[in-house]
Amino acid sequence: MVPEGKVEVEKTVRATLGDVLGLTPERVASFDDETPLFGALPELDSMAVAGLLTELEDRLGILIDDDDIDGETLETFGALTRFASAKALQ
Template identity: 45%
Template structure:
């Protein structure tokens, strides 16, 4: 199945919203939405929860070395990472 970046973006948004419990702000999240340092809910523990949820939802393992500030810079950067690695 060929999944588009837009579909991956939507799915990553769903995971992010669910993990952080920010359903009330989901509609305002797009690819350019800054994450780390901008969403108070996204602290170090939430990053770990988000990585685990991404691994479970998309069926691949995120290496520790991949968990960087750049990866969590925006919803778009996180979605691009997932799109590249999802099976």
Template identity: 35%
Template structure:
């Protein structure tokens, strides 16, 4: 699975966006665009990524920039593949 598809899958399940994610592009805003995207949801997304990628994501690696857009999330996933 490529990083963009995985980003969309994580968004779909953690933000409960259903088939809406099929319309998302790399430029689709995340932070500020979804009221559901809060610190608890971000931790759920990180946990899902760790499980999916079989890796550990250190606190030092995390920043709000990662969750700016679908593309920035996909870019972060690339670094973990």
């Protein structure tokens, strides 16, 4: 798929994180590939993970099998975006 698809997915992941976790736009705008998520953001507890996955499914029109999710998928913003891109742009 075209590279702009990836930019679009990253934008969606960023917005979804902001909405689900109630983060300020400035804070999510500062996220880069290396920004740690799970374990580093107190807002991202297991309940929030469930909401985040479901919201990503709705917004990207993808289906996520919970077995595909492990600690690494949510380790950094970059890892989560790569995971979402792989699902959305396959």
